[in-house]
Amino acid sequence: MARDDIPTDERLDLRLERTIDAPRALIWKAWTEPEHVKRWWAPAPWTTVDCRIDLRPGGIFRTVMRSPEGQDFPHETCLIELVENERIVFTSALAPGYRPAAEHLGDDCTGIPFTAIVTFTERAGKTHYSAVVLHKDEAGRRRHEELGFHEGWGTCADQLIELVRRLRR
Amino acid sequence: MTNQPTSLDRVFHALSDPTRRAIVSRLSRGPASVSELAKPFAMAMPTLLQHLKVLEESRVIRSEKVGRVRTCEIEPGALGRAETWIARQRAVWEGRLDRMEAYVAGLQSEATQGKEKKHGKR
Numbered sequence: 508m509a510r511d512d513i514p515t516d517e518r519l520d521l522r523l524e525r526t527i528d529a530p531r532a533l534i535w536k537a538w539t540e541p542e543h544v545k546r547w548w549a550p551a552p553w554t555t556v557d558c559r560i561d562l563r564p565g566g567i568f569r570t571v572m573r574s575p576e577g578q579d580f581p582h583e584t585c586l587i588e589l590v591e592n593e594r595i596v597f598t599s600a601l602a603p604g605y606r607p608a609a610e611h612l613g614d615d616c617t618g619i620p621f622t623a624i625v626t627f628t629e630r631a632g633k634t635h636y637s638a639v640v641l642h643k644d645e646a647g648r649r650r651h652e653e654l655g656f657h658e659g660w661g662t663c664a665d666q667l668i669e670l671v672r673r674l675r676r
Numbered sequence: 677m678t679n680q681p682t683s684l685d686r687v688f689h690a691l692s693d694p695t696r697r698a699i700v701s702r703l704s705r706g707p708a709s710v711s712e713l714a715k716p717f718a719m720a721m722p723t724l725l726q727h728l729k730v731l732e733e734s735r736v737i738r739s740e741k742v743g744r745v746r747t748c749e750i751e752p753g754a755l756g757r758a759e760t761w762i763a764r765q766r767a768v769w770e771g772r773l774d775r776m777e778a779y780v781a782g783l784q785s786e787a788t789q790g791k792e793k794k795h796g797k798r
Binding site for chain 2: 518521527528533536537538543546548550621623636638
């Protein structure tokens, strides 16, 4: 039931694939139980101080990330589709209960509307992890930029370098 | 799907090396000549030039030769706009996947130790 048929746009969307050496039931658990999610959701030195998951379509998937300065960033998304051990689909475009979400105005990463389709497929005792993250249109992206995403080339370059360094670790 | 690496892939590749990141960090404060860039590094000039070539081909930086001096600067655009935006989204999700993978490996080795399974690989 891989969802490779979802149309994506490489300027806007992300596709991540990875084979993980763990049974998919364990990965499902890590993704769907708050006490586990809290352990890996935020990048250090940020922490995830709260997580609430109501594991049903229309249910809440909420995280609160705390910055190193102690500021909290709550983020609520709506679960859309759940197939145990197989697939989890959620979006920030809807609030829990399917109510259309308010406009996102945050200038941090969590303020960007997205729909994530995360699929786990068993392959010889390992799990093939696939995530497709769909973003809104160019207009949404530009607005996001206007909201002050850019603080000068130096900051951008440094941030990107830091992120790449973290990815390579 | 295309086999051509996207420009984003090239940017990430260019930044996957510590020397190149140091060069970009230096250039993010303003343009510099090749000899200025060479100063902090204890490496042969051809090696440095090779790094500059990778950065230039990925369009992270650009350079111009005036007389005998080649000056490098950040290419406005490569690290900005769409790529920074999408790179940042990618970094968020990949970072999350890295952490989830490491976390699950930890859970699994706990479970393995608990049940004394033969296969105790992380």
